[in-house]
Amino acid sequence: GQQLNQSPQSMFIQEGEDVSMNCTSSSIFNTWLWYKQDPGEGPVLLIALYKAGELTSNGRLTAQFGITRKDSFLNISASIPSDVGIYFCAGQRTDSWGKFQFGAGTQVVVTP
Amino acid sequence: DTAVSQTPKYLVTQMGNDKSIKCEQNLGHDTMYWYKQDSKKFLKIMFSYNNKELIINETVPNRFSPKSPDKAHLNLHINSLELGDSAVYFCASSDSEVGYTFGSGTRLTVV
Numbered sequence: 001g002q003q004l005n006q007s008p009q010s011m012f013i014q015e016g017e018d019v020s021m022n023c024t025s026s027s028i029f030n031t032w033l034w035y036k037q038d039p040g041e042g043p044v045l046l047i048a049l050y051k052a053g054e055l056t057s058n059g060r061l062t063a064q065f066g067i068t069r070k071d072s073f074l075n076i077s078a079s080i081p082s083d084v085g086i087y088f089c090a091g092q093r094t095d096s097w098g099k100f101q102f103g104a105g106t107q108v109v110v111t112p
Numbered sequence: 113d114t115a116v117s118q119t120p121k122y123l124v125t126q127m128g129n130d131k132s133i134k135c136e137q138n139l140g141h142d143t144m145y146w147y148k149q150d151s152k153k154f155l156k157i158m159f160s161y162n163n164k165e166l167i168i169n170e171t172v173p174n175r176f177s178p179k180s181p182d183k184a185h186l187n188l189h190i191n192s193l194e195l196g197d198s199a200v201y202f203c204a205s206s207d208s209e210v211g212y213t214f215g216s217g218t219r220l221t222v223v
Contacts, residue, residue, distance in 0.1 A: 031211075033211045033212075035214075037153075040216070040217070041216050041217070042116075042202050042204075042214030042215050042216050042217050043155070043202075043212075043214050044214070045211050045212070045213070048211050086153055088155065090155075090211070098143055098160055098162070098167065098168065098206070099157060099160065099168055100157070100211070100212070102154070102155040102156070104152070104153070104154055105153045105154075
């Protein structure tokens with residue numbers, strides 16, 4: 001069953017605000033991924049994390065691999081309207097190569 | 113363009129029919145997957161093939177049968193379609209641990 005808890009489920013924010021979301025797991029992961037899905041499209045990889053404590057940025061996006069290896073967070077700074085979409089975390093357990101579990105997604109809505 | 117492409121994008125069919133979804137990737141990846149996304153947007157892995165060999169087979173009804181003629185193609189055949197099969201099906205490919213590249217999805221509606 002679902003082992004990744006992603007929160008919040010949805011966020012309604014104003015343009016220019018920062019956004020934070022996180023994922024926690026009951027298992028230890030060796031890889032965390034963050035994806036964004038636009039309506040009618042497949043998820044697109046935003047950031048990949050491979051080491052505990054790793055902090056990686058991609059433009060206005062910043063993600064971190066938690067020290068415990070059981071969590072990760074994603075921040076979006078100075079949101080713009082095109083940040084609208086569903087953001088998914090995905091984690092790979094050390095004993096499940098190639099098999100990523102996905103969080104339930106965070107729906108982000110940005111209002112002008 | 114380098115990509116994962118799947119067809120058709122939309123598929124509407126009656127209960128009991130058999131249908132196929134095709135997937136092709138030109139990224140040179142060794143591993144391909146099928147994921148199912150339900151109405152609540154939850155993504156769940158169904159199958160994974162590595163160089164034409166099945167390596168992941170989640171608890172999926174045996175009405176679903178993947179076929180990989182070569183490492184660039186992974187098709188999904190579904191027999192005796194049921195209402196509960198309605199979902200968006202995503203094909204994906206990956207190379208080692210860099211994460212998936214997803215196709216744009218096939219929205220299957222069973223009526």
